[in-house]
Amino acid sequence: MKQVIFGYNAVAEALRSGHPLNRIYFSLSSRRPYIQELKALAQENNVRYDFVELAKLNVLANTGEHQDVVAITSPVEYVDLDDFLEANANVNPQLLVVLDQVQNSGNVGLIIRTAVAAGATGVILSVRGGSLINDQVFRASAGAIFHIPIIKSMSLQRDLQKLKDQDFWVYGLDAGGSSDVFNEKWAKRTAVVIGNEHAGPRDVTRKLFDLTVRIPMAKDFDSLNAAIAAGIVLFQISNYASKAGWR
Numbered sequence: 001m002k003q004v005i006f007g008y009n010a011v012a013e014a015l016r017s018g019h020p021l022n023r024i025y026f027s028l029s030s031r032r033p034y035i036q037e038l039k040a041l042a043q044e045n046n047v048r049y050d051f052v053e054l055a056k057l058n059v060l061a062n063t064g065e066h067q068d069v070v071a072i073t074s075p076v077e078y079v080d081l082d083d084f085l086e087a088n089a090n091v092n093p094q095l096l097v098v099l100d101q102v103q104n105s106g107n108v109g110l111i112i113r114t115a116v117a118a119g120a121t122g123v124i125l126s127v128r129g130g131s132l133i134n135d136q137v138f139r140a141s142a143g144a145i146f147h148i149p150i151i152k153s154m155s156l157q158r159d160l161q162k163l164k165d166q167d168f169w170v171y172g173l174d175a176g177g178s179s180d181v182f183n184e185k186w187a188k189r190t191a192v193v194i195g196n197e198h199a200g201p202r203d204v205t206r207k208l209f210d211l212t213v214r215i216p217m218a219k220d221f222d223s224l225n226a227a228i229a230a231g232i233v234l235f236q237i238s239n240y241a242s243k244a245g246w247r
Contacts (some may be wrong), residue, residue, distance in 0.1 A: 003075075004061060004062075005073060006063075006070040006071070007067045007069065008032075008067050010037060010078075011024060012041065015038070015042060020077045021045070021071050022072045022134065023047065023050065024038075024072075025051075025071070026049060026052070027052070027054045027057055028051045028165075029095065030068035032067065035069070045157070046154050047071075048154075053142050059068075060230045062176060066153065075133055075138050076133050078150055080130050081124070082162075084151055085162065085166050089240070091121070092188050093188045093189065093241055093246040094190070095120045095190050096168065097111060098124040098170075098191055098193040099126060099193075100194065100195045101126050101202070102226055102230070103130060103197060105134055105137045106142070106227075107197065108125070108131045109132075109136065109138065109140020109144075110131075110230075110231075111230045112141045112145055113144040114136070114145070114185070114227070114231045114235075115148060116147050116148050117144075118234035118235050119241070120234060122147075122149040123148055123151065124191075125151070125153065126156050127153060133150060140160060142241050146149065149156050153210060157204050160193070160208040164208065164210075166189070168187070168191045168192045169186075169209055169210050170209050171184075171190060171212070172206060172209040173201075173212075173233055174213070174214060177211075177213070179212070180216055181214065182216070182236060183194060184240075186237050188239045192233055195226075215229055226241035
């Protein structure tokens with residue numbers, strides 16, 4: 001499933017056509033004049049790029065004939081948050097799952113699969129520090145990535161504020177949360193933020209939370225696996241929505 005394209009023409013055409021890309025890699029030592037052009041195109045298309053050693057490009061492309069640029073494509077087309085919000089302006093209830101630098105591709109795939117099963121309306125993935133859609137995510141999701149809008153976020157801080165401006169209530173799932181997920185009266189427009197497997201949600205993200213929620217546990221234990229925790233909270237929200245007559 002993982003697709004790699006390389007060379008100036010192939011990468012430039014992918015960017016100009018809006019083909020979904022996860023990341024672009026440039027050679028650290030490159031002096032080719034078109035690198036700046038490709039960087040500008042990447043910025044216009046919200047595609048992250050990094051500069052790496054030439055040896056890494058050789059491995060990624062499986063050849064040295066990559067012209068100092070290699071891109072990793074995505075198996076799905078990402079949705080722009082503004083377009084999503086406009087298309088769903090009058091849709092209620094809504095449940096968005098926001099992954100704040102969740103890095104394990106298996107966890108991301110399982111969370112997406114659970115989100116679909118729980119009736120979520122979209123999943124937001126952070127570009128910086130988190131896993132985007134790749135072959136491992138695809139396999140773990142069992143194809144669920146094709147059944148829900150996947151939104152790629154360059155700045156979760158900015159995008160969470162956009163959600164709040166559209167009357168979403170932003171909940172952060174945290175082991176030390178102030179509210180019990182089983183007792184919470186969930187908002188009709190809910191965005192649930194699942195943090196990094198080790199560090200949890202970032203401080204810059206926490207500033208946008210309207211409320212932190214926790215999963216109560218019988219024993220004194222730090223936390224659950226991110227995918228398992230997401231499953232518990234998403235189906236609790238789904239159950240609450242059903243009892244409230246929202247769906």
